Amino acid sequence: MNAYKTSAAFTWPRFLNTLGLAGISATLLFAFVWQFMFNELPCPLCLLQRVALVMVGIGFLLNVRFGSAPSHYGLIILSALGGAVAAGRQTLLHMAPNDMGYGSPFLGLHFYTWAFIVFVLVIAACAVLLVIDRAQSMLSNSAMPNLFARLVMWLFVLLVIGNVVSTAVECGFGACPDNPTQYLWLKH
Amino acid sequence: MIMVLPFVTGAIAAWLGMRGKRSACLFAWFITFVIFIAWCAYHMTDPLTLSL
Numbered sequence: 001m002n003a004y005k006t007s008a009a010f011t012w013p014r015f016l017n018t019l020g021l022a023g024i025s026a027t028l029l030f031a032f033v034w035q036f037m038f039n040e041l042p043c044p045l046c047l048l049q050r051v052a053l054v055m056v057g058i059g060f061l062l063n064v065r066f067g068s069a070p071s072h073y074g075l076i077i078l079s080a081l082g083g084a085v086a087a088g089r090q091t092l093l094h095m096a097p098n099d100m101g102y103g104s105p106f107l108g109l110h111f112y113t114w115a116f117i118v119f120v121l122v123i124a125a126c127a128v129l130l131v132i133d134r135a136q137s138m139l140s141n142s143a144m145p146n147l148f149a150r151l152v153m154w155l156f157v158l159l160v161i162g163n164v165v166s167t168a169v170e171c172g173f174g175a176c177p178d179n180p181t182q183y184l185w186l187k188h
Numbered sequence: 189m190i191m192v193l194p195f196v197t198g199a200i201a202a203w204l205g206m207r208g209k210r211s212a213c214l215f216a217w218f219i220t221f222v223i224f225i226a227w228c229a230y231h232m233t234d235p236l237t238l239s240l
Contacts, residue, residue, distance in 0.1 A: 062205055062210065096236075154206075160198055
């Protein structure tokens with residue numbers, strides 16, 4: 001690992017990756033807020049899109065924690081592609097006439113459509129970051145991220161744990177119904 | 189299909205990444221990705237009601 005050592009804890013790629021992780025955390029947080037405010041339970045495909053968001057976030061987290069590396073960007077792109085497939089599939093599923101879609105729309109679009117846009121934007125952002133990230137090298141483990149980056153990482157981890165709890169309460173330790181109407185563990 | 193499983197492995201990956209264990213984090217991410225693909229195959233194989 002010494003061959004990869006650099007001296008600066010702050011780098012622009014690391015900062016931009018922190019913003020990427022903050023964006024993913026904000027998306028997961030917004031999905032949570034919507035779920036609990038309007039009591040709209042996520043369907044299996046919605047949950048798969050959240051899993052893809054988590055996997056994208058892990059790639060950003062690796063870039064923030066260890067410094068940027070092509071393999072980390074690869075994880076992000078693969079995850080975003082998977083998420084785009086799941087979101088695209090759900091968009092096509094509800095494209096038929098007289099289909100009102102799943103859940104209520106936000107700013108005129110359903111969440112799976114927004115998710116598809118987010119995943120495409122993530123792939124585009126990765127392409128830009130790969131272009132501007134000339135160093136393409138990993139920082140040493142000792143070069144700890146700054147306080148802002150650490151707070152964003154903690155927020156992301158807490159949101160992922162929140163999703164574990166929420167999904168367990170909704171689906172238990174089995175498969176979720178296609179159109180869930182109540183939390184499995186909160187059934188009377 | 190245990191819906192919570194990919195979230196659990198994802199949480200483990202995120203935690204390992206936070207703690208500085210890169211290789212273990214990458215392995216946990218890979219497990220999450222495999223589960224994600226398997227769950228996609230399970231949930232996304234019904235025919236669509238439109239012609240493409």
